[in-house]
Amino acid sequence: xxxxxxxxxxxxxxxxxxxxxxxxxxxxxxxxxxxxxxxxxxxxxxxxxxxxxxxxxxxxxxxxxxxxxxxxxxxxxxxxxxxxxxxxxxxxxxxxxxxxxxxxxxxxxxxxxxxxxxxxxxxxxxxxxxxxxxxxxxxxxxxxxxxxxxxxxxxxxxxxxxxxxxxxxxxxxxxxxxxxxxxxxxxxxxxxxxxxxxxxxxxxxxxxxxxxxxxxxxxxxxxxxxxxxxxxxxxx
Amino acid sequence: xxxxxxxxxxxxxxxxxxxxxxxxxxxxxxxxxxxxxxxxxxxxxxxxxxxxxxxxxxxxxxxxxxxxxxxxxxxxxxxxxxxxxxxxxxxxxxxxxxxxxxxxxxxxxxxxxxxxxxxxxxxxxxxxxxxxxxxxxxxxxxxxxxxxxxxxxxxxxxxxxxxxxxxxxxxxxxxxxxxxxxxxxxxxxxxxxxxxxxxxxxxxxxxxxxxxxxxxxxxxxxxxxxxxxxxxxxxx
DNA sequence: CGCCTATTTGATAGCCGTCAACCGGAGTGG
DNA sequence: CCACTCCGGTTGACGGCTATCAAATAGGCG
Numbered sequence: 001x002x003x004x005x006x007x008x009x010x011x012x013x014x015x016x017x018x019x020x021x022x023x024x025x026x027x028x029x030x031x032x033x034x035x036x037x038x039x040x041x042x043x044x045x046x047x048x049x050x051x052x053x054x055x056x057x058x059x060x061x062x063x064x065x066x067x068x069x070x071x072x073x074x075x076x077x078x079x080x081x082x083x084x085x086x087x088x089x090x091x092x093x094x095x096x097x098x099x100x101x102x103x104x105x106x107x108x109x110x111x112x113x114x115x116x117x118x119x120x121x122x123x124x125x126x127x128x129x130x131x132x133x134x135x136x137x138x139x140x141x142x143x144x145x146x147x148x149x150x151x152x153x154x155x156x157x158x159x160x161x162x163x164x165x166x167x168x169x170x171x172x173x174x175x176x177x178x179x180x181x182x183x184x185x186x187x188x189x190x191x192x193x194x195x196x197x198x199x200x201x202x203x204x205x206x207x208x209x210x211x212x213x214x215x216x217x218x219x220x221x222x223x224x225x226x227x228x229x230x231x232x233x234x235x236x
Numbered sequence: 237x238x239x240x241x242x243x244x245x246x247x248x249x250x251x252x253x254x255x256x257x258x259x260x261x262x263x264x265x266x267x268x269x270x271x272x273x274x275x276x277x278x279x280x281x282x283x284x285x286x287x288x289x290x291x292x293x294x295x296x297x298x299x300x301x302x303x304x305x306x307x308x309x310x311x312x313x314x315x316x317x318x319x320x321x322x323x324x325x326x327x328x329x330x331x332x333x334x335x336x337x338x339x340x341x342x343x344x345x346x347x348x349x350x351x352x353x354x355x356x357x358x359x360x361x362x363x364x365x366x367x368x369x370x371x372x373x374x375x376x377x378x379x380x381x382x383x384x385x386x387x388x389x390x391x392x393x394x395x396x397x398x399x400x401x402x403x404x405x406x407x408x409x410x411x412x413x414x415x416x417x418x419x420x421x422x423x424x425x426x427x428x429x430x431x432x433x434x435x436x437x438x439x440x441x442x443x444x445x446x447x448x449x450x451x452x453x454x455x456x457x458x459x460x461x462x463x464x465x466x467x468x469x470x471x472x
Numbered sequence: 473c474g475c476c477t478a479t480t481t482g483a484t485a486g487c488c489g490t491c492a493a494c495c496g497g498a499g500t501g502g
Numbered sequence: 503c504c505a506c507t508c509c510g511g512t513t514g515a516c517g518g519c520t521a522t523c524a525a526a527t528a529g530g531c532g
Contacts, residue, residue: 035458053368055372055454057372059372061367061368061371061372063368075357075360077357078350078354078357079358081458081461083365083459084364106346106350107350110342110349113353114314114343117314117342117349118314118315120356121311121314121315121356122315123360124359125311125319127363127364128289128299128319130367131289131297131363132289132291132299134370134371135297135414135415136291136295136296136297136415138487139488170511171510179370179371179372180488180489181489182511183488183489183490183491184487186511187488190512190513218292225316225319374519375519375520406477406478407479416520417520417522418479419480419481419522419523420519423520426480426481
């Protein structure tokens with residue numbers, strides 16, 4: 001959240017003073033389980049996580065991805081029943097903060113509540129873009145768009161490696177995020193590679209021609225709301 | 237928001253005391269335009285509205301639908317650039333409240349901020365369900381699910397007519413909401429009708445077998461978070 | 473009555489899913 | 503050190519769901 005809202009010294013101190021518990025979790029661990037009451041609110045310190053929902057036929061849809069620095073459950077801060085699950089994509093480290101403490105802090109400190117709101121609104125914006133991505137783009141664009149988004153979000157936090165994007169997802173998971181099958185994801189990645197838009201080395205991905213990639217992915221980072229939002233609301 | 241959070245007398249009075257301007261708009265009018273700075277925050281009093289985004293190929297995706305009582309732009313209350321457009325689906329009546337007044341109120345009254353947060357979180361939950369709907373369900377289920385969602389949301393506000401669901405969307409718009417073409421929407425509606433799940437009279441739709449409809453639509457209203465959320469956060 | 477939009481229907485094409493097989497690397501145990 | 507196993511990636515053949523194209527019908531509104 002620090003990336004988007006300018007917090008004052010006192011607010012930062014209040015956040016840092018919250019009781020929290022740091023834990024390591026293995027890939028695949030559940031952080032939030034659909035249908036249960038939300039517990040502590042975890043913040044992702046290291047590793048990747050994702051939100052998922054299941055259809056009645058058993059198929060999975062990944063509805064969002066999370067990178068280090070993301071809060072993993074502000075979604076349910078004010079709701080009483082989790083409407084989706086959150087799972088670790090890789091080995092992760094999270095700091096869990098009791099929901100009640102966060103709620104009290106949000107009530108007591110409007111600037112903090114504002115920061116939470118901005119974080120939630122940005123995530124909602126990403127969700128809307130995903131609806132567009134899955135609903136109106138073909139397979140190649142969808143995958144390209146997903147890659148662009150992850151790269152842009154990681155770049156914002158200086159988390160790209162020297163090689164580029166180190167994507168810890170299987171092709172099946174990419175399929176679950178884009179509404180495709182792993183087989184077709186494989187073919188499209190191949191195509192993107194053959195056409196020169198990406199270079200692959202294992203799961204590392206580099207973009208030799210970022211502008212071209214952006215174009216064929218129909219990727220415009222506006223919806224990520226990168227850069228700080230004005231603190232007008234905070235100072236009002 | 238009143239549907240989900242219990243507001244105190246003073247908070248309600250503060251909301252009612254906000255400066256606002258009531259306007260009528262024709263179907264198709266823009267309420268928010270993507271790429272521009274958000275202006276006043278409108279609340280939908282009568283009629284239907286939708287959010288949309290465009291892909292580079294010109295195809296449209298409707299990312300959410302709104303019924304009377306919905307706030308139409310809490311999304312951008314704390315963001316500086318609209319990431320999508322909001323348009324009137326029918327002739328509508330909106331009450332526009334200046335963004336600054338709402339922000340100040342949210343800063344001054346934590347319970348109001350809480351109500352905004354709940355509203356936003358529920359809408360985000362609906363967005364996630366839409367990602368699942370468009371990504372992992374086939375055409376018949378998608379359309380059935382959309383119909384169920386709208387019916388459930390209208391029912392919560394006692395807005396169903398004696399006939400049932402009075403849906404003011406063209407089949408093309410249903411397609412834009414589900415990632416399908418109008419031609420295929422037509423075929424699937426026909427199928428749903430032939431199989432006895434819906435009855436149609438113009439754009440009015442009735443469900444002779446709601447439980448069956450729910451089942452074939454894979455619709456479970458959990459994600460709508462109907463009923464009031466506890467006000468624990470408000471009283472904390 | 474005439475225009476325009478929305479709905480309906482049929483024929484055809486294509487994207488992507490399904491099924492199946494094979495490859496390849498990492499980890500494990502002998 | 504090597505064989506085995508397992509998971510993920512790769513490839514090909516085939517089928518089905520949905521898009522596309524086209525045209526006819528129906529409905530709303532002047």
